[in-house]
Amino acid sequence: MRSTLTIILGFVILIGSTLWVADRIDSTSGAVLDNLNQVELLIASDKWDEASLKIQQTYDHWTKLHDWWSIFLNHSILNNIEISYKRLSQYVKYKEKSHSMAELNTLTFLLQEVPKSETLKLNNIL
């Protein structure tokens, strides 16, 4: 009986922790995405300095997340996000509107994909 309970407890802990990690990734990426939406509005209205500052704030937030996410997620996904951030900040710095918008879109897509890849869906399983 004791060993059965241990096995069940083990499964509950492992499955519970993976669900918790997926939920945390979803909520934390949501916060970053909200900031990026604000960056998009700032770029659209040519507020470059404010956009640059917002990107820096978002990036600082992201670096904190990066350390935590790297424990559970494939490092190549995180590297792609990192590269996209660097490109975006340079485009904004030199006020390249079309490039900034394109890179922002890429970054948003990459960030949206992270929680999506962790959800329990048939296409992810197969």
Next chain:
Amino acid sequence: MLIGIVRTIILYLIIVLVLRVMGKRQIGQLQPFELVIILMISELAVIPSQDSGIPLVAGLFPVLILLLLGLAISEIALKSEKARGIICGTPTILINKGQILEAELRKLRYNLSDLLEQLRAKNLPNIADVEYAILETNGQLSVIPKTGKRPVNTQDLKLQVIAEGLPLALIMDGKLQQKNLEKSGVNIQWLNKELAKANVPNIKKVFFASIDSQRKLYIQQKADPNK
């Protein structure tokens, strides 16, 4: 490179721990579900140790899930006979009362050469000497020889033999095994006296000493390093 070394060490230690928890069976005695788990664990352990882009935790989670699955299946097989039959399969008789069961051999795709090889390995080169041969669920062949061909035992000879208890190691590489000393029912004074009788100055000079149920002491001294 250094990361790879650290990761490999961590993975190795965890896999050893996982296999220790899995049980003490040898590879040749594994049930099919256990073999699958071992194969999968070995593959899963290699991936994060080779690719530093994959988090160690991501590699360890499936290993832990496999460990739990293995334990769960063993538990189910232990408690339910029906489940045991499905999970582990059932033993199959290949030779029944000296007759090879052709249909069973075909069903199991077990050829005559395999059967003869296994019989030879069991010290029965002549198939005519075999009464029963049973293919166990772990793939091993159990052989029961015909009555006239089995080894003679003390009961056959009507001999009175004293039951032998388990010998206990009292000294290993100069170190006294306290637990075994207590189990054996002798004390340190007795042991020292016996060592003195055998011209051994102290415990540290003993490489191995054991005691049997008749309180007979076996002593082997350490080799002289100067020789």
